[in-house]
Amino acid sequence: MVEYFIRRILLTIPTFLGSTFVVFLIVQLAPGGPLEQQIQALKRGGEAAGAGLVGEQALPKDAIEELKRFYGFDKPIWQRYLIWLGVMKREAKSYRIQPGVPRLVGEKERLVLVKEGDKYVLRNADDPAKPVGDWKWRREVDEETGQERYRVYREAFSGILTGDFGRSYRFRKPVLDLIAERLPVSIQFGIISFVLSYAISIYLGVQKALRHNTPFDFATSSAVFMTYSIPGWAIGAVLLVLLATDRFFPIFPLGGFEDPLYAEMNLWEKIWDRAYHFVLPTIAYTAGSFAVLTMLMKNSLLDTLSSDYIRTAFAKGIREQRVIWLHAMRNSIIPITANIGYVIGVFFAGSYLIERVFDIQGIGQLSFEALVARDYPIVFAFTVISVVITLIGSILSDLALAIVDPRIRFK
């Protein structure tokens, strides 16, 4: 069993590499990438392109250069991928330098490019005897002007495996900071929706199985399939109109995640405020998720209840409540647990549309806007998070399955 999970965890490595590489490939090969945008901008505006004609679609020139360095667009795609992963060195720090003029690199270190004979050599500006470490220099030729430029740089391993997700172009902030800001909001919704949809689906499924073919069964089936067929954001919009606008019953807030005065509240007010803001979005998140789980639970329990070992339990004189909730449930829950990984993935990835409807600054909105704006570091970071959550989810599924089913546990 331990061996199995070790193998299972090791298997996530190739899965992770494969799926991120595919996403990387698609995004990089898709037309309209940052480089093409720059070329277009240059064609339109010539020299002015860098300054004047930066429209909404094009990116600032220095951003493109940073991007170019970050992904190394001069290199083949597999190298770019390895650099992005952080298993191949890249130019981590890079500065322009003019020969003879000292340049501050890092906190205190100053470097200077001096001519010795007919060769340039990099020296420490303050103490020529001190070694320059792993700093290197190179010559560049500007494509338009033909001018020569010089650059000092240092190579390092820096990629997602070293925790470097790059900087967002739009927000001008490290991607990790942005995600750290947004993820808790989405995770709170994810956990609440996850727990809620499982709790309700399991209870409802059991009641439906016990009252199979009764009016209650038919009514709840219609209800869960109705909510299943309406998208969550549409339910959200209707709820807002009905329960948040002053047209009908203004009970809940129109949107947002917390009260503006949240920081000044005491604990109970905070909990109350959070709950108050959570009600409508949570309904929108979970409404569509009941149908599949509830029907799975119902059918699974019906199946189990007709099995031989349930008859045995009754023949032993065990009471009905115990037979249903202990003997039958432990078996019926098995197909439900197999679903956990998938459901986790869905909930924790956030939902752009629902976040949009309720004006929640979550990860769904962030990633969608990043896609539209071609904010590549965010898009990639989001891919990594989704892949990791899904992989963790599938391992959790297996673990949960092993807990409830001893036949799997001992294989």
Added chain:
Amino acid sequence: MTNGNTTQQPLLEVRDLRTYFNIEGSWAKAVDGVSFEVYPGEVLGIVGESGSGKSVTALSIMKLIPDPPGRIVGGQILYKGTDLVRLDYTDMYRIRGKEIAMIFQEPMTSLNPVFTIGMQIAEVLQAHEGISPEDARYRAADLLTRVGIPDAEKRLDDYPHQFSGGMRQRVMIAIALACNPSILIADEPTTALDVTIQAQILELMLELKQQRGDAAIILITHNLAVVAEMCHRVIVMYGGKIQEIADVFELFGNPLHPYTKGLLASIPRPEIPEYRGKRLVAIPGNVPSIMNLPKGCKFCTRCSVAIERCFTVEPPLVEITPNHFVRCHLVETTLSTPRILDGQPLQETMSL
């Protein structure tokens, strides 16, 4: 043995039991007017082909008929004077597993796959005897040893899938015998097992039976060899009705119902030279569907000696010789005041 019948009080009396199943709006009479008694200390066999109503009879006694579609629509099941048919569910919990226990045909699926063997044995003890989990576990280990599972203490923590079919049936027997029930119903307990294991399981049941003289076993089977070996009395069922009841020696030595004769003729007898190399005698045709039983004698469609009357009038179950009951128009009673277990006595004597 059976000679004590008349003097002893029966443990269980089934009177005119009718268990019907509602299938697509019409009632299938799976068990239709079955009456018999079970006496302390006896092993009562119920034989018949698949669909003859023997399992439904057993499940009716346990009140384990799935409703819907099934229902006990009439009759009485008197256990020590209490009518189980009218007993409410709370009281039935105290009978099941404690007074009347049952083991099933399919040992592979009769144990819950997600609980340990120990838990499944201890559970029945805790439910009926209110003992502590530690005591229940101790007694579970003892029971496992008694049903012949070595290293019982350790195996309590094993799951059913770690046991073979024969072992699982032993566990089922341990569960059934945990509370010392007065009646053990064994519904084809060896059908799913291979022959050597069959013999072991039957031997085990007899062995355990020996330890409690006043308990009874109802053994449901379609294996006549098992009946000959185990039973004191035999009920032959066909079409949801009892066709013949007799002492085991009487039944094998003097079978009277054409169906019983057919069943006995279909046993392979390689030890008798003139049967060797011959085709096995089989009862022609198939068991009619319980949705579509003949109006008269249930066996008339397959009976080689049926007369016209058999197709229109159902014969009563009449005592032919003392304690030997037969339901057939062609068998005449030798008694001056025969008992009739089911059906109306015929007005005119049949001439053969």
